[in-house]
Amino acid sequence: MMSDRELGWMIGAVIGVLVIASIVTWMLSQRLTEERHRDLIGNLVARVKAWWGMILIFGASVLTGGTGTVILFCVLSFFALREFVTLSPTTRGDHRVLIWMFYIITPLQYYFIWDQWYGMYTILIPVYAFLLLPARSALVGETEHFLQRTAITQWALMICVYCLSMAPAILTLNVEGDTAGPAKLLLFLVIVVQGSDVLQYTWGKLLGRHKISPRVSPNKTWEGFIGGIASATLIGTALWWATPFNPWQAATMALIVCLMGFLGGLVMSSIKRDRGVKDFGHTIAGHGGILDRVDSLIFAAPIFFHLARYYFDLA
Amino acid sequence: MNGFIGAAIAQLARIVSGATIRMPDSGLQKGQAVFFANHTSHLDFVTLWAAIPPSRRTRTRPIAAKDYWDKPGVRHYLINDIFRAILVDRQGGTLRSLREQLDQMTSALDAGDSLIIFPEGTRGEGDTIAPFQAGLHALHRHCPDAHMIPVRLINLNRVLPKGEFIPVPLLSTIVIGEPLPTEEGESRNAFLKRAQHALIELGDQA
Numbered sequence: 001m002m003s004d005r006e007l008g009w010m011i012g013a014v015i016g017v018l019v020i021a022s023i024v025t026w027m028l029s030q031r032l033t034e035e036r037h038r039d040l041i042g043n044l045v046a047r048v049k050a051w052w053g054m055i056l057i058f059g060a061s062v063l064t065g066g067t068g069t070v071i072l073f074c075v076l077s078f079f080a081l082r083e084f085v086t087l088s089p090t091t092r093g094d095h096r097v098l099i100w101m102f103y104i105i106t107p108l109q110y111y112f113i114w115d116q117w118y119g120m121y122t123i124l125i126p127v128y129a130f131l132l133l134p135a136r137s138a139l140v141g142e143t144e145h146f147l148q149r150t151a152i153t154q155w156a157l158m159i160c161v162y163c164l165s166m167a168p169a170i171l172t173l174n175v176e177g178d179t180a181g182p183a184k185l186l187l188f189l190v191i192v193v194q195g196s197d198v199l200q201y202t203w204g205k206l207l208g209r210h211k212i213s214p215r216v217s218p219n220k221t222w223e224g225f226i227g228g229i230a231s232a233t234l235i236g237t238a239l240w241w242a243t244p245f246n247p248w249q250a251a252t253m254a255l256i257v258c259l260m261g262f263l264g265g266l267v268m269s270s271i272k273r274d275r276g277v278k279d280f281g282h283t284i285a286g287h288g289g290i291l292d293r294v295d296s297l298i299f300a301a302p303i304f305f306h307l308a309r310y311y312f313d314l315a
Numbered sequence: 316m317n318g319f320i321g322a323a324i325a326q327l328a329r330i331v332s333g334a335t336i337r338m339p340d341s342g343l344q345k346g347q348a349v350f351f352a353n354h355t356s357h358l359d360f361v362t363l364w365a366a367i368p369p370s371r372r373t374r375t376r377p378i379a380a381k382d383y384w385d386k387p388g389v390r391h392y393l394i395n396d397i398f399r400a401i402l403v404d405r406q407g408g409t410l411r412s413l414r415e416q417l418d419q420m421t422s423a424l425d426a427g428d429s430l431i432i433f434p435e436g437t438r439g440e441g442d443t444i445a446p447f448q449a450g451l452h453a454l455h456r457h458c459p460d461a462h463m464i465p466v467r468l469i470n471l472n473r474v475l476p477k478g479e480f481i482p483v484p485l486l487s488t489i490v491i492g493e494p495l496p497t498e499e500g501e502s503r504n505a506f507l508k509r510a511q512h513a514l515i516e517l518g519d520q521a
Binding site for chain 2: 078082083085086090092095098099102103281282
């Protein structure tokens, strides 16, 4: 168990926000009883409830230190991969490759992160898996759509495993303050990225008029985008004390991860539209699948990890 | 004890197959039934069996191949005590052995049990539904009161394709349809065609 006053404050603040959200949702459900609001309220209640579950699980895993967090993200990758591959057209010839992806490469990637072996966890997937998995596939001898199928498996691994694993990789950074220092940096990233998602949704529902990309993601509006990203950046700035950044640096980092998160949502939506589905799954009530919830984190984490490590000399 | 193990296996099957179960809007038809499904994977009958509500599962018997399952040890125990399968001898191929298979099934129906059957006969690749074997019609004629319920299994062939041993944990869908409406004086071929079509349509809906 990790005890650190600042870490306690961060988790406490998140729980505080969630308490307020629960109260507001309850008040709304009392006020908006008309039939036309039913779907919105039902969805809101489900979302808030799911947030409680997600934050309790995430908070508990962060407090157990590195091992708990690495295991949690390994499980998330596994489920994300499951959702991704289910929607992608793979064939019988890919079965052996899929076995490698699910049962060997995913656990191995997280083992190297747990082991803090930077030289290995940064290249396992982009180099070793990149070269060896297509070779395994070629050995099966099924050549139809070979490049497309290979692209699918590579993309699945990069998105669902490599990029997502860069979030717990933050715990391997050399931040002052023992294990609590890196944990606070991870929490900073997750709060800003997920906060940005929630705030974009909220601003969009309140003021949204002008759609950004109606074909890809009909719910994204300019009002939601600007309001959500501005307010999430403010939250990030206000959390500078928990990071190695000064307030200006915290603001810049927060802005960058918000923008990356937005792009992540957009890219993953394009994949969903292409496959003709609204969500990747049904695991989290009100949110869709695991992948729907972590799509922004997937795009934000690797950039954040790299910028923090490189520009702030945290290697 | 067997009930507990059965429930545990059903739960495990649901996790491995990540199955989403879709029932008709009116719910699963009550009463004795013959569930007929497409066959693409070794996981098919366990997954379908696990999707049936527990109260009815104990009275629902899958049809399974004797040469594969009737081996001493775990398989023997599972297939006889947990799944309570009807083991048929598919090596025979003679008219007499076909007659025997059918008798086994009809006596289960007479005893009030429901059945799970894969009328395509053998496992397919998963994309198309092969023409049905005549046995389905014989069961229907023997016991017209049992509901003929189509069940479409989607993606299980990707979880565990033919010839593979390790399942990949992809998400599958089980679509349970409305019972086939009964039609008086229908020929065998017309009935089999209609049943096959019902299964194809369930796949198009998903």
